[in-house]
Amino acid sequence: MEETLVIIKPDGVRQKAVGEIIARFERRGFEIKAMKQTVLEEAVVMEHYAHLKEKPFFREVVYFMISGPVVCMILEAEHGIASVRQMVGATNPQEALPGTIRADYGFISGSNVIHASDCPEAAEIEIKRFFG
């Protein structure tokens, strides 16, 4: 079993897609190990997206992530990390495959509905970051 960290971003919460997104994970067999709705601290988001520090859209991403409540979840399943990433789809919703969460609910890269850990090392760090 593998745990992964998922964040439904402010645009996902604003368009009331939380229930439908959670239902997708439950149908796929994921267990919800923890879940909370919160408004993220700017410092936490800056740390989370530190790899984008030099990008021109860094400030935009940080402000977007603190622009409203998010829903953080720890999900668990066999091969959970890859499985969630597959369901989430490509970073740019315009390029995401039909049927993925970002294709179905997203608009542009800066408003792409959901984050999911991309490897076991990231999942471990992110679970600690968002759930202590």
Ligand SMILES: Nc1ncnc2c1ncn2[C@@H]1O[C@H](COP(=O)(O)OP(=O)(O)OP(=O)(O)O)[C@@H](O)[C@H]1O
């Ligand atoms: N070209 C872009 N313009 C605006 N925002 C972007 C762009 N590229 C990435 N982002 C934002 O930065 C976030 C992190 O980018 P990253 O390259 O780590 O992609 P990701 O791993 O698919 O996304 P996430 O870390 O949110 O799951 C993206 O989810 C998106 O919100």
